Amino acid sequence: METVTARARSVLEALHPMPQNALTIRIPVIQSREADLRKTLAMVDQDPADNSLLPFSMFNRLHFARFLLLEGPDSPETYSTTLIFMANVDGPVSAFLETLVQTAADGLDQIFGTCKGYPARSKRTRATRLTCLRKYQLPSQAFYINTVGRTADQIRQEDELHDALQRFLSDLDPAGFRSACTLRDAVIEYVASNPELAWAQSARPQPTRLWRALENIRFAGLATLGVLIIAWGWPLLLAWVLALRIREDRDEEDTHRPALSRLNQLRASEDIAAHNPFAAVGYVKPGWFRRTTARALLATTQVALRHVFNRGDLAGIPWLGLDGVDTIHFARWTMIDNDRRLLFTSNYDGSLESYMVDFIDKVAWGLNLIFSNGVGYPRTRWLVHDGARKEQRFKDYLGNHQIENQVWYTPYPHLTAVNIANNAAIRDGLRGHLNERQAMAWLHRL
Amino acid sequence: MAASDAIEFDDIQGLVVRGYGSLPAACYLLLQITDPRKALPWLRDLAGQITYANNRPDRQAINVAVTYHGLASLRIDQTILEGFSDEFRSGMTTPHKRRILGDDGDSAPEYWQWGGPATPQVHLLLLCYARDDHVLNALYNELQTGIASHGLTQIARLGTEPLPDFKEHFGFRDSIGQPYVAEFDRHDKRRPQPVPLGEILLGYRNGYDRYTQRPLVDASQDPDSQLATDPEGSVQHDLGLNGTYLVFRQLAQDVPGFWRTLKHQAEEADHESADAVRLAAKLVGRWPSGTALVQAPDQDDPTVSDKDEFQYHATDAEGLKCPLGAHIRRTHPRDSLAPEPGSKKSIAFSNRHRLLRRGRVYGKPFDDSLDPAIFLENLDREDAPVDRGLHFICLGANVGRQFEFVQHTWANNPNFNGLYRDPDPIIGNRHAHGLPQDRFTIQRRPARCQLQGLPSFVQTRGGGYFFLPSRRALAFLFSAPAAGRKPRKTPGDTS
Numbered sequence: 001m002e003t004v005t006a007r008a009r010s011v012l013e014a015l016h017p018m019p020q021n022a023l024t025i026r027i028p029v030i031q032s033r034e035a036d037l038r039k040t041l042a043m044v045d046q047d048p049a050d051n052s053l054l055p056f057s058m059f060n061r062l063h064f065a066r067f068l069l070l071e072g073p074d075s076p077e078t079y080s081t082t083l084i085f086m087a088n089v090d091g092p093v094s095a096f097l098e099t100l101v102q103t104a105a106d107g108l109d110q111i112f113g114t115c116k117g118y119p120a121r122s123k124r125t126r127a128t129r130l131t132c133l134r135k136y137q138l139p140s141q142a143f144y145i146n147t148v149g150r151t152a153d154q155i156r157q158e159d160e161l162h163d164a165l166q167r168f169l170s171d172l173d174p175a176g177f178r179s180a181c182t183l184r185d186a187v188i189e190y191v192a193s194n195p196e197l198a199w200a201q202s203a204r205p206q207p208t209r210l211w212r213a214l215e216n217i218r219f220a221g222l223a224t225l226g227v228l229i230i231a232w233g234w235p236l237l238l239a240w241v242l243a244l245r246i247r248e249d250r251d252e253e254d255t256h257r258p259a260l261s262r263l264n265q266l267r268a269s270e271d272i273a274a275h276n277p278f279a280a281v282g283y284v285k286p287g288w289f290r291r292t293t294a295r296a297l298l299a300t301t302q303v304a305l306r307h308v309f310n311r312g313d314l315a316g317i318p319w320l321g322l323d324g325v326d327t328i329h330f331a332r333w334t335m336i337d338n339d340r341r342l343l344f345t346s347n348y349d350g351s352l353e354s355y356m357v358d359f360i361d362k363v364a365w366g367l368n369l370i371f372s373n374g375v376g377y378p379r380t381r382w383l384v385h386d387g388a389r390k391e392q393r394f395k396d397y398l399g400n401h402q403i404e405n406q407v408w409y410t411p412y413p414h415l416t417a418v419n420i421a422n423n424a425a426i427r428d429g430l431r432g433h434l435n436e437r438q439a440m441a442w443l444h445r446l
Numbered sequence: 447m448a449a450s451d452a453i454e455f456d457d458i459q460g461l462v463v464r465g466y467g468s469l470p471a472a473c474y475l476l477l478q479i480t481d482p483r484k485a486l487p488w489l490r491d492l493a494g495q496i497t498y499a500n501n502r503p504d505r506q507a508i509n510v511a512v513t514y515h516g517l518a519s520l521r522i523d524q525t526i527l528e529g530f531s532d533e534f535r536s537g538m539t540t541p542h543k544r545r546i547l548g549d550d551g552d553s554a555p556e557y558w559q560w561g562g563p564a565t566p567q568v569h570l571l572l573l574c575y576a577r578d579d580h581v582l583n584a585l586y587n588e589l590q591t592g593i594a595s596h597g598l599t600q601i602a603r604l605g606t607e608p609l610p611d612f613k614e615h616f617g618f619r620d621s622i623g624q625p626y627v628a629e630f631d632r633h634d635k636r637r638p639q640p641v642p643l644g645e646i647l648l649g650y651r652n653g654y655d656r657y658t659q660r661p662l663v664d665a666s667q668d669p670d671s672q673l674a675t676d677p678e679g680s681v682q683h684d685l686g687l688n689g690t691y692l693v694f695r696q697l698a699q700d701v702p703g704f705w706r707t708l709k710h711q712a713e714e715a716d717h718e719s720a721d722a723v724r725l726a727a728k729l730v731g732r733w734p735s736g737t738a739l740v741q742a743p744d745q746d747d748p749t750v751s752d753k754d755e756f757q758y759h760a761t762d763a764e765g766l767k768c769p770l771g772a773h774i775r776r777t778h779p780r781d782s783l784a785p786e787p788g789s790k791k792s793i794a795f796s797n798r799h800r801l802l803r804r805g806r807v808y809g810k811p812f813d814d815s816l817d818p819a820i821f822l823e824n825l826d827r828e829d830a831p832v833d834r835g836l837h838f839i840c841l842g843a844n845v846g847r848q849f850e851f852v853q854h855t856w857a858n859n860p861n862f863n864g865l866y867r868d869p870d871p872i873i874g875n876r877h878a879h880g881l882p883q884d885r886f887t888i889q890r891r892p893a894r895c896q897l898q899g900l901p902s903f904v905q906t907r908g909g910g911y912f913f914l915p916s917r918r919a920l921a922f923l924f925s926a927p928a929a930g931r932k933p934r935k936t937p938g939d940t941s
């Protein structure tokens with residue numbers, strides 16, 4: 001049954017693909033090879049962009065990538081450590097996997113050769129490697145893309161454009177221009193006369209009308225479904241919420257502080273770029289009730305992420321007075337071990353302290369909705385209140401559940417999500433008519 | 447008088463509520479405890495001489511703070527030590543702290559004059575204030591005699607230099623923007639949206655309406671009940687209550703280098719009508735008199751009486767008066783950042799990242815006038831570099847969310863507030879994310895002008911995280927070996 005739905009899903013996705021996709025591979029490690037694997041990953045992490053094994057910078061459709069080593073759910077009693085590879089890619093995941101197998105077979109062999117299920121040395125071909133990686137692929141229940149449709153190539157190009165325009169402005173005496181419009185004209189002329197920037201004059205490729213129509217139909221369908229569920233199922237939903245409310249008070253809250261040595265170990269690899277990778281794993285509260293709640297909330301979240309929060313602002317709902325967060329590039333929620341555990345990973349701007357502050361100050365309600373189904377999460381009220389707002393408990397909770405990334409790659413280490421969005425707006429402003437006020441606002445971006 | 451009666455001012459060290467402005471002479475003593483057995487009686491004596499907030503001294507004052515290693519050397523039980531904040535326990539020089547605080551290159555802890563790996567471990571900080579040098583020296587001599595004979599070593603005596611009009615060495619008035627805590631208000635200034643007391647002191651509700659992490663002690667570890675019970679309601683005793691953390695950074699300032707750069711940038715690039723002082727004001731966000739650019743955008747207006755009474759969003763959202771990356775706009779953004787710039791929410795956010803500054807200046811001024819115009823007349827007057835700068839001290843209940851956050855997320859962050867390669871022009875690190883970060887953007891119409899290749903003007907020369915205990919906590923920490931203290935090692939015990 002599961003394979004049938006999976007196949008149906010992949011057919012649907014091929015017909016109506018998302019421009020950015022999340023790849024997750026989770027494969028069991030051979031216990032005796034774990035030390036070798038750690039060594040190899042440490043080597044890759046020395047220079048994730050240009051190392052000899054898996055030089056990530058060669059993949060121009062790749063945004064962020066990482067390797068994690070995750071202990072099994074019954075560790076230490078039972079060894080079942082897994083290697084997790086995650087990538088955020090432009091275009092279909094299958095195309096990325098094919099490129100990976102074609103161009104980095106040796107690196108893959110050295111890394112995944114330490115895992116169960118990877119083809120034996122004599123049987124390694126492009127096809128067997130690919131089959132293996134596909135076999136260990138995992139779906140994510142929710143996936144956040146800062147701006148749907150923005151490719152890694154576009155980010156790189158628009159960064160070059162920004163740099164070129166900064167140089168142009170610095171060589172220029174802006175005081176010599178009477179108006180913003182005339183200065184903007186000079187900038188446009190500079191771009192036009194510079195063959196290396198010629199691409200910037202044309203609009204970036206937009207999704208087809210058909211694609212957008214299908215997205216809208218999908219959203220409309222799901223929203224209708226939601227309305228129907230509420231209209232018919234409200235007594236059940238109400239009972240569900242009341243049952244949750246009762247459990248909230250009974251659930252144990254984790255009160256122990258993470259060991260300082262553990263925190264310092266985690267911090268040791270943080271804050272080397274404008275953004276950081278975050279990874280945390282925790283147990284879902286036992287029982288069908290919490291698992292179903294978690295699944296349902298993740299499914300709802302996924303609809304909101306794909307159809308509502310897809311333009312740079314996560315969870316901002318102005319008419320409810322809720323503030324969003326514009327510092328997250330990608331994030332995903334992945335249920336693992338038969339829904340016993342939830343793995344959360346993200347790429348965010350700034351330090352972990354500022355990330356946690358953003359969580360607490362701005363989107364505590366959203367975090368509470370999902371993570372309050374996790375064992376030990378700071379106690380919530382009515383699913384959205386308290387929880388992450390309990391600053392110290394929440395920070396301790398994250399410290400207890402955060403895990404180390406063995407390898408992390410970022411293709412644009414000096415850019416924040418706000419920078420990237422600004423660069424795109426600068427490019428957009430090169431075309432079309434702007435009045436004096438609009439031209440002024442556009443120049444303010446530089 | 448709005449100062450709250452509910453607060454036990456006689457339990458709080460005086461530095462929390464006042465900077466001892468009427469005691470212009472000051473020095474800081476950094477001590478190491480070499481023999482805790484001998485040191486404890488003297489420290490108990492010292493505790494009796496500490497100046498508390500209920501007292502307004504007119505002759506002299508002493509406050510005392512202690513490092514994590516200091517507490518460990520007093521053999522405070524590990525279970526108690528673990529209650530202190532992660533930042534306090536980690537110290538300022540871990541690889542990660544160096545990175546976020548910007549202490550690399552010339553500022554690396556290896557080169558520090560104190561507090562780094564190359565110098566003796568600091569245990570105690572005595573902050574001594576006096577009405578003049580004569581009284582200060584007498585106080586110092588008295589302390590020094592005690593120190594030498596009581597199992598303590600003096601690592602350094604850091605002098606200070608009172609400059610007129612609260613100026614710092616670059617020639618700007620400093621210490622204007624201070625967090626307003628209603629409970630400490632002695633002049634009935636009443637500002638809207640005060641900073642919650644728990645942001646400044648441990649044991650009170652903070653900006654999230656919660657109690658900040660602090661050391662709590664089992665009743666059995668405090669058999670004489672020297673500490674108050676936990677105000678949050680647990681059965682434990684509160685070692686943190688009425689105490690706070692103290693961050694100390696010795697920051698050397700290159701005054702001729704600063705003005706030479708500004709003169710060069712102003713003249714060569716014709717920034718700010720070739721006026722170095724105007725350009726410097728853009729970097730700082732204030733004029734030399736302390737008046738903010740938002741209050742007086744075109745020229746200095748020393749007559750502005752309340753130099754702390756302004757916001758950014760309504761008058762200067764685009765940074766046309768005070769650049770978005772200016773020093774004071776990033777170390778205290780007021781209402782200019784998300785969520786909802788211009789709103790109470792934005793100010794509440796800002797209020798959770800405030801620093802109560804209590805530092806003092808050290809070293810002879812470049813010119814006694816402290817007037818940048820006179821500095822600029824002869825920038826080559828010094829044959830050799832002169833050691834001068836700021837003993838930066840700030841107090842706060844949460845070092846990670848306050849000092850470290852301001853230093854990293856706002857000051858050192860080249861991408862602050864949508865900028866690209868602009869660290870804080872005064873104190874920001876000039877290298878991050880594998881790139882030089884040395885630009886400063888002045889928002890303008892029709893387009894910005896930008897300074898490039900800004901060198902650093904400030905170097906870190908020492909520093910540490912300290913705990914500034916309450917009167918009760920001092921009594922507890924300095925009391926004779928008790929349950930809260932590990933048993934003294936017996937000969938032959940090698941654990």
